[in-house]
Amino acid sequence: xxxxxxxxxxxxxxxxxxxxxxxxxxxxxxxxxxxxxxxxxxxxxxxxxxxxxxxxxxxxxxxxxxxxxxxxxxxxxxxxxxxxxxxxxxxxxxxxxxxxxxxxxxxxxxxxxxxxxxxxxxxxxxxxxxxxxxxxxxxxxxxxxxxxxxxxxxxxxxxxxxxxxxxxxxxxxxxxxxxxxxxxxxxxxxxxxxxxxxxxxxxxxxxxxxxxxxxxxxxxxxxxxxxxxxxxxxxxxxxxxxxxxxxxxxxxxxxxxxxxxxxxxxxxxxxxxxxxxxxxxxxxxxxxxxxxxxxxxxxxxxxxxxxxxxxxxx
Amino acid sequence: xxxxxxxxxxxxxxxxxxxxxxxxxxxxxxxxxxxxxxxxxxxxxxxxxxxxxxxxxxxxxxxxxxxxxxxxxxxxxxxxxxxxxxxxxxxxxxxxxxxxxxxxxxxxxxxxxxxxxxxxxxxxxxxxxxxxxxxxxxxxxxxxxxxxxxxxxxxxxxxxxxxxxxxxxxxxxxxxxxxxxxxxxxxxxxxxxxxxxxxxxxxxxxxxxxxxxxxxxxxxxxxxxxxxxxxxxxxxxxxxxxxxxxxxxxxxx
Numbered sequence: 174x175x176x177x178x179x180x181x182x183x184x185x186x187x188x189x190x191x192x193x194x195x196x197x198x199x200x201x202x203x204x205x206x207x208x209x210x211x212x213x214x215x216x217x218x219x220x221x222x223x224x225x226x227x228x229x230x231x232x233x234x235x236x237x238x239x240x241x242x243x244x245x246x247x248x249x250x251x252x253x254x255x256x257x258x259x260x261x262x263x264x265x266x267x268x269x270x271x272x273x274x275x276x277x278x279x280x281x282x283x284x285x286x287x288x289x290x291x292x293x294x295x296x297x298x299x300x301x302x303x304x305x306x307x308x309x310x311x312x313x314x315x316x317x318x319x320x321x322x323x324x325x326x327x328x329x330x331x332x333x334x335x336x337x338x339x340x341x342x343x344x345x346x347x348x349x350x351x352x353x354x355x356x357x358x359x360x361x362x363x364x365x366x367x368x369x370x371x372x373x374x375x376x377x378x379x380x381x382x383x384x385x386x387x388x389x390x391x392x393x394x395x396x397x398x399x400x401x402x403x404x405x406x407x408x409x410x411x412x413x414x415x416x417x418x419x420x421x422x423x424x425x426x427x428x429x430x431x432x433x434x435x436x437x438x439x440x441x442x443x444x445x446x447x448x449x450x451x452x453x454x455x456x457x458x459x460x461x462x463x464x465x466x467x468x469x470x471x472x473x474x475x476x477x478x479x480x481x482x483x484x485x486x487x
Numbered sequence: 488x489x490x491x492x493x494x495x496x497x498x499x500x501x502x503x504x505x506x507x508x509x510x511x512x513x514x515x516x517x518x519x520x521x522x523x524x525x526x527x528x529x530x531x532x533x534x535x536x537x538x539x540x541x542x543x544x545x546x547x548x549x550x551x552x553x554x555x556x557x558x559x560x561x562x563x564x565x566x567x568x569x570x571x572x573x574x575x576x577x578x579x580x581x582x583x584x585x586x587x588x589x590x591x592x593x594x595x596x597x598x599x600x601x602x603x604x605x606x607x608x609x610x611x612x613x614x615x616x617x618x619x620x621x622x623x624x625x626x627x628x629x630x631x632x633x634x635x636x637x638x639x640x641x642x643x644x645x646x647x648x649x650x651x652x653x654x655x656x657x658x659x660x661x662x663x664x665x666x667x668x669x670x671x672x673x674x675x676x677x678x679x680x681x682x683x684x685x686x687x688x689x690x691x692x693x694x695x696x697x698x699x700x701x702x703x704x705x706x707x708x709x710x711x712x713x714x715x716x717x718x719x720x721x722x723x724x725x726x727x728x729x730x731x732x733x734x735x736x737x738x739x740x
Contacts, residue, residue, distance in 0.1 A: 188740070226581040229740045248489065248583040256581050262574030264499075266506065278495035279582045321578070 176240060177201035178329060178360050179225070184234035186220050186384075194220040196384040197234065202329075202362060207355055209375035209392075210364045211474055217384040218364040219259060222331045226256045238329070252280055255327030259334040261314045263321075265307035269298060272306060273320045280325035292320050296350070312343045319350070330354060332363040336370060348374055368474055380477055387477055401472065404446060406433040406453075407462040418456050422449045433460075439467070492584045496592025497599075500566050504600045511600070512607055515554050519608045522550055523615040526672055537674045540703050543616030548699040549671030550612065551605045552633065556666060556691075558604045559634050560658045563597035563641030568648055571737075580739065586732035594642055598634040605630055618702070626701035632717055633694055639724035646737050665691040675707045690716055 179202035186195040195217045202208050210218050223229035225236050227247060236243040238250035264272060273289050293299040296316040301309060306317065315335070322330060332351070336344045351361050351374055365371055371378050372392065379389040388395070411430035422445055424435045437444045453460070504511060526546055537545045570576040579589060612618055620626050648654045669691030675683055686692055687708075696706035697713025706713070731738060 223740075226577075228577050228580045230735050251581060251583040254581070256577065258574075258577050260574055262577065264573070264575055271502075275495050275499055276578060278491045279578060279584070281489040281491045281583055283491065 175204055177237075178204040178239050179362070180237040180240075181221070181225070182235050182237075184221065184224060184236065185232045186217075186224060186229065187232045194384050195224075198381075198384070198386055200379065200386060200389065202360060203377075205355065205358055205360055206376045207351060207361045207363070207374050208377050208379065209371035210362065210379045210381055211366065211368065211371055212364070212381035213366060213478065216381045218381055219333055220384075221381070222256065222333055222362070222364065226254060226331065227251060248281075252325065253328050255322035255325065255330045257318050257322045257330070257332045257335060259337060261311065261318060263306050263314065263317060265305070267306055268302075269293075269304050269306060269309070269317060270302040272317070273324050276321040277324035282325050288326070289320075289324065292323050295353070296320050297346075312339060315339060315343070315347075323354075328358065329360045329362070332361065334364055334366075336365065336367060344370075380474060382478055401476075402437055402439040402444075402465045402467055404435045404437065404449075404465050405463060406435070406460040407431065408433060409459040409461050412458065416456050416458070419449070419452055419458075422452070424449070433458075489582075489584050489588055492582055493588050493592045493595070496579070496589065497596045500562075500593060500596030501599065503566075504562070504596075511604070515558075515604045515608050516611050518554070519550055519611040520615075522546070523612070537677075538703075538705050540705075541616065544618045544702075545674075545699075546672050547609065547612045547616070547618050548702050549666075549695050551608050551630075552691075552695045552698055553663070553666045553671055554608055555601050555605045555630065555634055556637050556662050557658045558601040559597060559637030560641035560644060560662060561654070562600050563594055563638040564645035564648065564654045564657075566593045566597055567642050567645035568651070568654055571646070572651075576738075586728070590639070590642060590728055594635060594638040597638040597641060598631065601634045601638065602630055605634070620702050621704045622701045626698070629698055629701050629714075629717070632721065633698065636717065636721040636724055639721065639728055643724060643727045643731065646731055662691075665689055666695070669695055670707060671695055690720060693717065694720070 179200075181198060181200040184195055184198040184200075185193070187193045198217070198221060200221075210221070212218050220229060224231045225238075225243065227243070238246075238253060241250050243250045267275075270289065270293070273293065274284055274286075277289065278284060290299065293302055296319060298313065298316055298320060301313060306314065309317065319332075319335075335347050335351075339347065348370070351363070354361055363370070363374070375392050377389065378392050378395055380387045408431055412426055412433070413430060415424055415426050415433075422435055424433050426433055435445070435449060437446065523543065526542075530542075534542050536542065570579060584592075609618075644654060644657050648656075668686065669689045670686070671691075675686045675692060678686060693708055693713040693716035696708045697710055697717055700706040700710045700713065730736065
């Protein structure tokens with residue numbers, strides 16, 4: 174594997190009030206990947222991004238952008254980073270085109286109307302280029318924020334909650350945009366608390382809670398490793414209740430008595446399925462169909478956060 | 488140096504001024520006219536000359552300074568306070584700009600506008616009284632120095648202020664009274680003791696008199712003392728800004 178494009182070591186942020194927003198966080202982001210940082214509100218996602226981008230000061234730790242220290246080489250490193258913050262903050266009296274050009278020039282690049290046109294067209298904003306920002310809808314403003322972040326052609330893009338409060342269609346557009354950016358070689362780091370988003374887009378997922386990275390894993394590996402599976406059995410004859418002989422497996426019976434569900438740990442050596450099926454045969458319960466379903470990232474996430482809390486409480 | 492970045496901020500700020508160009512210029516013209524009508528015609532007729540200078544001409548440097556102070560502080564403080572208020576400051580902070588470059592963009596633009604207003608006042612004054620400037624080059628340099636100092640001061644105010652009303656507090660409650668009491672419209676030699684000596688502790692006295700010296704070659708304090716006081720003020724503001732960026736005071740969490 175090549176050197177990481179972004180390398181975070183021991184990043185800590187403590188506020189004067191004593192709150193520790195980040196606790197010695199380590200993270201490597203690979204070139205060209207889409208990395209999703211998942212976590213509940215206040216977990217430290219935005220703090221981490223803000224420190225990398227130079228908006229918040231770190232209490233401790235270092236960040237290397239392609240091997241370059243982010244404070245000592247801030248001119249070089251910042252030029253490579255684009256940031257789309259969570260809030261729709263913009264100069265509402267400015268026309269769209271000039272606000273995007275402003276962002277480009279702020280990063281020291283010479284004006285390039287053709288390039289800006291391309292960005293605006295990609296984001297379906299070209300028709301609105303002369304509009305004053307306050308006249309735009311929320312969804313368009315969100316895209317303006319992205320256009321501003323892309324104006325200086327960064328190769329690392331931070332999207333902080335890109336689809337918070339965004340309708341389904343725009344969310345799909347956003348996902349397509351992120352995929353296109355990846356095809357162009359841009360590394361994308363996005364934060365979200367929509368699991369669906371990470372599941373849909375990310376190559377790797379990091380879960381952050383209370384300033385700590387609980388886990389970083391390839392999305393597929395994560396789902397396999399931690400995934401719980403559910404076995405559904407469509408019974409030939411509905412049951413009144415779960416027979417005592419099956420009680421060891423704690424299966425659930427649907428209200429109509431026609432479906433028996435059994436949850437099992439897919440990563441365990443013994444899933445308990447063969448023995449359950451054998452016990453059913455012995456009890457004379459027949460089934461006409463069965464399927465197993467992988468649990469979603471959301472289930473995994475909720476599990477992790479809850480276990481984290483339990484451990485903290487113990 | 489990220490010259491393009493500085494230029495982007497500078498252009499952005501001037502563009503903001505251009506949106507309010509007419510009110511921005513009408514206000515100093517009308518105010519100056521009012522001062523001349525009140526001070527020049529009504530009071531000036533009672534006090535013909537100060538140190539051999541006709542009263543109408545005597546108050547021109549003071550009028551220019553008064554507007555320069557308030558314009559500088561207001562423009563510079565608003566310029567940096569607005570992005571802090573709306574949150575657009577994120578872009579400035581995440582751009583490859585040094586603190587010096589950021590300040591240069593904001594302070595440079597605010598100083599440009601403040602100097603323009605001062606020169607408009609100078610032009611308006613000509614409609615009422617003949618004014619001659621003994622050292623025009625020095626006058627412009629001094630104007631620029633004071634504008635830059637007060638814009639740096641305004642930048643600090645814009646960072647310090649927690650809301651828009653606080654932006655008004657410093658110019659209205661401190662700078663304007665100090666200017667009125669600092670000999671903008673009279674010579675401090677006209678004051679009885681101990682008031683004259685007390686007035687010498689007002690830093691604005693030196694700024695106004697230094698500027699007046701470039702017009703008439705004569706003032707209540709020596710030009711050297713005035714220049715020293717102005718440079719000292721500029722130095723204090725520079726140190727303040729340096730401290731803000733070093734500590735991140737109200738700029739970076």
